[in-house]
Amino acid sequence: MYLTDRSAPVQAGTDRRRRRGPAPKVAPVVLALGAVSLITDVSSEMVTAVLPLYLVTTLGFSPLGFGTLDGVYNGVSALVQLTGGHLADRVRGHKLLAGLGYGLSALCKPLLLFAGSLGTFGTVLALDRTGKGLRTAPRDAMISLSTPAGNEGRAFGVHRAMDTTGAMLGPLAAFLILRAAADGYDAVFGVSACVAALGVVVLVLFVPGGQQGTGRRQGPHVEEAGLTYEPEGTGAADARDGKPPVNVREVLALLRLPRLRALAGCAALLGLTTVSDAFVYLLLQRRAGVGEEWFTLLPLGTAVVFLLLAVPVGALADRVGRRTVFLTGHVGLLSAYALLLWAPHAPLLAPVVLALHGTFYAATDGVLPAALAGLVPEHLRASGLAIVGTSQALARFCCSLAFGAAWTAWGDGPALAGSAVGLLCCAAVAGVVLRPTGGTR
Template sequence: MYLADRSAPSGAQTGPDRGALRAPAVTSAVLALGTVSMITDISSEMVTAVLPLYLVAGLGLSPLGFGALDGVYNGVSALVQLTGGHLADRVRNHKLIAGLGYGLSALCKPLLLLAHSLGPVGVVLALERTGKGLRTAPRDALISLSAPAGAQGRAFGVHRAMDTTGALLGPLAAFLILGAVADGYDTVFGVSACVAALGVVVLVLFVPGTPALSATAGQNPAPPASEARGPGRNPGSRHSRAHPTAGPREALALLRLPRLRALAACAALLGLTTVSDAFVYLLLQRRTGIGEQWFPLLPLGTAAVFLLLAVPAGALADRIGRRTVFLTGHALLLAGYGLLLWAPGWPVLPYLVLVLHGLFYAATDGVLPAAVAATVPRQLRATGLALVGTGQALARFGCSLAFGGAWTLWGPGPALSAAAAGLLCSAVVAGFVLRPTAPAADLSP
């Protein structure tokens, strides 16, 4: 791909290749989508920052009950994500489906003001996650279709950095509200609803629609097998099938791509042993004795590191290979688990754990969709992203249920030890499956 082009003589590029090389790595579409995600994440993370403490301390949920609810919180979006990706590809309007998802999530925020028991809270959270599931794949497809093929990691890194800016500001806003208002939880939910509505307005006004399939940005190095109708057939010709229907048969055919199968399998396997953020913060709070009033600030540490390093990590993945960066991120997460389990009670311990947690996200969150985008044809981009994202999210749903049950039965220490052992084994398997000696399954650009 683009790495090979760097060795060509100056001026040798012609036609689409020259335009692809001159295309900006960060387009206005990526910046607009990043702004929408930043605003939406301020809204979402205001709720997420106080939710674990609100449910466990306020509503009295057990770790098992919280694990089930946290699993539903993540699992519902996984189930809907595939639908959102398929719909976006089928109607060829990624902005429309993403907008429906953002709108549904915004409508659910004020409903939290009316839900003060486990059942209603669970229903509202499930609906909110349905909106997230609808929007995730179409949004990521818009990013990949708006960026040059050789700069996908950087584009996703910029988006994730802007998204994480919202993740940084959301908990800070929740912290300030809880400190200033007596009935702080309801105020947090109300302000969150207003911010979410602003994000929908920005999406409608400033995010462009799906780029034309003939654009050079985000193209794959070779046309998919389904488009290879014969020698000399030009995929861009009006006589060729340049805009095939994204039906169920075409979506299922994606699983025949070796690279996509490898990515989906490894993402799911690693997700099965990735403890959810909420549990990490609860473990850190119990391990270090951090006061409840400071709990909403814990996600700030993760978000700050993620914000600083998301773009460099994405650019590094484009240069040295996405496999190396992706697996390094999981190694750093494993180191964080080790500190929570065995490190002495250093005053610096919370900062170390949060730094490693943020490094994990910087090295994986944008790198994985960039790798998927490089393996999937344009007309099925959202579906391919949704396939991998759904598998990963369902695996994390299972991890939340299992970890909550293990915490209830064995205690937090043995539960985290089991998760760490599983993550180590999963990372070894993923390193073998994605090894450079198997180019069809490689994560490199």
């Protein structure tokens, strides 16, 4: 009876798809959001590239002080992601929430010109990361909802590749500005503010509004948890138009999904031992003897590798399984830690570590949200992404604080050794917890 009732709509949908031709593997909204992320990342990475050296050498912050700021930079967005994801689902305003997030971050960039103490820097960075927290889940939800089933890894790979192009251009721009301008750091912060404003303009003009869905059925874990969702155009979907689309109880019900709990738990566990990018570059600068004038180019190495691998690794994850690729990325990060610890004077230390660092991001940054596509109903997609993203970001916040304190107390070597041992243990646990079950990959 179930199949008989559904056969006509399915046939009609199939006929429509045949007339239109096959759906593109990468939707136009993904490319538009990729352009926004590219521009915004030019702005963000200009600041990120100079901030560690500026705070530690120019303002004289200790590793603990810098670790606190770095923790704020990574942790505040985690506290806001749940709010951003829930509001985007509740008002069906993914573009609206993403725009507010991008706009808030753009407004914070010129405030860096007036920050000269730990407190003021912490406040400005907290506001900037609040913007990131608001925009991340709605943006990723738009990517997921506009992508055909089975191609999520490729779509997120394309977006992350465009995003990483900005991450590659940002440090290069900062390097050139520092060499050309008398007040180099102020010039970097000022130009960054202008570029961030351009990103907001592109979002408003070129990213379509509304909440797009693929209309695909959800996986067995979703149905078991009682979170089924009818595609747009059915009676169930139409009935929801007169009600608030999402309430807090529905969001909390997502925690009954076993695979979502496993992903969130493992993302947090691995995040506890993932040393932040800024610390990796500081370690590399000290152990490889990189001159301060070249420091801003270190993120460029990570970005180039990420850019080259994001799309092929995302497509590979669609084929061989996202768990395998995700865990392999952490093995690459562990290898980078080992080289920093035991081969500090190797002639090729810097390029090899940066290559492994970029590979880690290519294998994890887009693969994790892609893994959620078949687990979370479409009307709760932003909330589900926010739950996993929040767990990971909060864990990295704790890692930054702990790593900065350990560096201050015992030195960079013991701090990194502890992180390496912890990452090895956490990756082993995640490999067991995320083992494939019931057709998941």
